[in-house]
Amino acid sequence: MIEIGAIDNDQMLLEGMSAWMSRLPDITLTALAVSVDEFLAATRRPRIVILDLNLENFTDPADNVRRLVAVGHTVVVVSVIPDPVYIAATTEAGASAYVLKANNLGVLADVIRQVAAGETPMTTEHAFWLGRDARPERPQLSAREREVLVSYGSGCTVEAVGRVLGIAPGTVRTYLDRIKEKYARAGRPIEHRVQFLDRAREDGFGRGRLPPK
Template sequence: MIEIAAIDNDRMLLEGMAAWIAKVPDIRLTATASSVADFLSQAVSARIVLLDLNLEDFSDPVDNVASLVAAGFTVIVITVVPDLSYILATTEAGAAAYVAKTANLTVLSDAIRAVARGDSPLTTEHAFWLGRDDRPDRPELTPREHEVLVAYGRGMTVDAVGRQLGIAAGTVRTYLERAKQKYADVGRPIRHRGQYTERIREDALGRERLPGSGASPPPVG
């Protein structure tokens, strides 16, 4: 028996998924949650997690995948929104598979079984989106460089970034210089303040919400 968990803020969907999965003899849905934080606070036996890409708590999809993977779970991302940047980024963050919510039960159950065997199956949709990766070269930023770059690129002052992150202004400048150098190394130099904003937009950094979700992200700072 393959035990799975599901994280989705849509209770009706979770209940429907439980009924759906109940038709599959070798897969059992044993835990559900509306957020990653809620899920990680539970003691669960399932090690495979179906994760909705677009949760309503404004959490970052990439951070959600990374947190679950770091906690030892195998993640299958499910979504109705085929957002290319997030599909690519969550795959890079360690998601083992991507399944569209429009897929049928056979596709989902096959993906679950493949992941349980240790494979990383490619659905037709996942292969299509991975094949459309036309992003510019992106530097490998550390988590702190990422935080500083996003906060500063959104218009915060160096001092304000330091206060928000609990670090000295001089340390903020150091992280910004490191990020600038990394962007220069991949041929995308940052020459003025406005290009910090351009880089976080181009690379989909710090996006709390998918486009067209109907809600605005909380203000920074």
């Protein structure tokens, strides 16, 4: 029997995954956690770990992989999107596989079996994106746009960003629209909020801290 752990801040997803895997004859999910810290603090930690790429505590995905690998875990990263930067970063950090959540759970189960056998499986999307340029175009953002990108990405509301930067909420929204437009032109669209912070990290603009007043 292959024992695995899972780290994901989506409790419903964890419960659904656990229920599905309970029906498999050779895989059992024995440890659930919403953060790497919680998982590492547990007394029972299976060697193989399914790790969500974007945890809500804004921890760096590659750092999360490194922390787990450093204490002997084998990491399978799961993500909503095939982001080439993070595929490359987590692979370099020691992840054994990268699987899209859009795949059916049978794909994930097959990957787990391969990892348990000591293989380093590469799913179709993994191979495709690693074969592309892992350093995509960085759009030219103004200093103010970078501040808005980091502040909004860190979890601040539009109103809070405006207060910190001394601009009106409407102006903040205009900056956000410009930022999304520039990233879309660079082939790196921002489709949901967490990707604002992703783009800031990828391009070295910050890790989510508020800019100084």
